Amino acid sequence: MQKPKYKDKNKKNKGYTPTEHVGPIRVPLPKEMQALGIIEQRLGGNKMQVACLDGKSRMCRVPGRLKRKLWLRPDDVVMIDIWELDDKKGDVILKYRPNQIDWLKKNGHLTKESEGF
Secondary structure: OOOOOOOOHHHHOOOOOOOOOOOOOOOOOOOOOEEEEEEEEEEEOOEEEEEEOOOOEEEEEOOHHHOOOOOOOOOOEEEEEEOOOOOOEEEEEEEOOHHHHHHHHHOOOOOOOOOOO
16 A cells, blocks of 8 residues: 655644734843844845944844844844944844834834834
């Protein structure tokens, strides 16, 4: 007796019911030598210009370990890790999701003057 060529895909997801996230949202906040920023412009490769909330515009890059995981576009809110040697450069380490951005706005971490939306 031959096995069926394709397995029933519904058996794999049996019992799964999508639920809304009801609990508290955990939003990582910047520590020392980190900053929140909004992407102004993609410059090609893995480099971009980021307007940070401390008033500076920094040239940032995506590290190789996150290159395929982070899909970034202008006006995305990101957390950057500022370089110790050069204050004008940094690494993008996190992209905030829309529900996290709402939480940042609600709690005053992202003000309307700093937003590029």
